[in-house]
Amino acid sequence: MERNQAGKPASEYLVQVSHLKQYFPVSTGFLKTTMLKAVDDVSFGIRRGETLGLVGESGCGKTTVGRTLLHLYTPTEGEIWFDGEKIGSRESLKNFRKRAQMVFQDPYSSLNPRMTVADIVAEPIDVHKLCAGREAREARIRELMTLVGLNTEHATRYAHEFSGGQRQRIGIARALASNPEFIVCDEPVSALDVSIQAQVINMLEELQERLGLTYLFIAHDISVVKHISNRIAVMYLGHMMELASANELTGHPLHPYTVSLMSAVPIPDPKESRKQQRIVLEGDVPSPLKVPSGCPFRTRCSRATKECAERCPEMREASPDHFVACHHL
């Protein structure tokens, strides 16, 4: 039987999140603050070695889920379990910070322009004191740069001298430095064009295979997420709406929001595209400061009824391993 680091039998899930909430106080006028519910009661698990995709419109809380999951923000409420251990105490965090890493959304602003590539990549090594001596440190930097396909001769260059795709590789090398088991990839390819995007995706997949990594992969390009993920979770206004295997979710979406999302994915084929039946949603995404009562999607949903305004639907297993939060299914 497989065992986790604490010697207990390893569960199927490396990461488990239950009833996670992340509220931000925002000022809404003179001496007035309102709670912005960026993530509101979200639960899910990530299996060992899998990639869980996370999609949803801009501002729905994807990055906040990723950051809260890594305890870069202290959760307002809820629990995070990693490899069978509850994360929160100082001791658990110290170990966790080595084993879980993040690749940030924007390759242009997430790297310090005044640091060399070597220093950026070595940041976790220095923080966690992972290499004894200068030589070991430099060897490790070279190893990491090679791993992500960067030229080791460029170690002394500055981040701004690199293209977007190369910068993203630097960010990935940094995330790998502490030998993590789990990486939150926050839109690692959104700022890149298709051909560079394909390079970075292939590299992430190769690294996963070689190092046995588990990913939470955040993106808004559904075809990219489908390609890289085993399962996909869909968020809307801080809530989770649906979670299923990548093929099931894209092929047989159940939630009205996911259905419209899938129908609107632009098809890169002019003839197919002309035939495409898009379900164009009415209205705009409500402000996260004024989330509708009940189901957050009801203001744009064609199937909304009185019940939807009164009660927020919970995630239910509609078919094996396919979870959805909707009163009408």
Added chain:
Amino acid sequence: MSLLEVRDLHTSFFTPAGEVKAVNGLSFSLEKGKVLGIVGESGSGKSVTAYSILQILTHPGRIVSGSIRFHGEELVGKSDEEMRKIRGNKISIIFQDPMTSLNPTFTIGNQLCEAIEMHTDRNREQSRARAVEMLKLVGISEPEKRLKQYAYELSGGMRQRVMIAMALACEPDILIADEPTTALDVTIQAQILELMMKLQKELGMAIMMITHDMGVIASVCDEVIVMYAGGVCERGTTDAIFYNPRHEYTRGLMRSIPDMSDDEKTPLIPITGTPIDLLHMPPGCPFAPRCEQAMKICLQEKPKEYWVGRDHLSACWMNVKDGICCTERPEEEES
């Protein structure tokens, strides 16, 4: 006469490290009422092309040579005052990042009305009415209330729609949309594209759609220009580019798109190699160092654009070698 005709445009940034040739001999034309897509690698000069047309290049960038004719009238060399009459009035732009182009210290209404007042002879009150009308047109509810809000109070989709309202307020002949939907989810993206196409038909305007998203190109564009290193590698009708690409870069681009209908997770096929250094342009075809089909001549001499179909041009030596291109526009349709 084309609505917009760009001929051999060269735009460079004169940096301390040297001349960055961001646009390097670009030619194309845009017809009235058409939607022209521009795709190409990051850094290939798409935005700089847009900024050159409007002459809003930032220091140290400037147009070095070439011609940009709008309704037959030369824009290169026009004074800033003359250009101001064209910008936002005859030719409008939606910028890549809506936050940088909306002023955070003024209300939406303030900015919209100002733009309208500047370009038309409406007074403040009439401008306000027009602003409300435009916000309604782009599908923003409670427009009177929105006019009093600031950009940061709006969602990404709403901000983008305000930008479109502002760009369309003066009924331009050309709308340049630089990645107008990149940050948005596909449901909002579909709404915005639908809106742009509706307005395009109603107002008979032409659109230059700059995007990385081949799905967006396939769904809205009549014609496509594929750019690489500041020049055109291929241009033609959308169908010609998708179904009969005649340049290795375009083929590579098409191959690297993830296929939504693939349930097997077949590995993607990227274009190998690294983007070109614009400070040190090689003498031959700029794509040659990354091209698997490259021949000797490709590294030595830059290929010209040749016709490969009635509405299809490509700059690739392969077509010359195979004898499947001509210097004159052919009569018959492409098969």
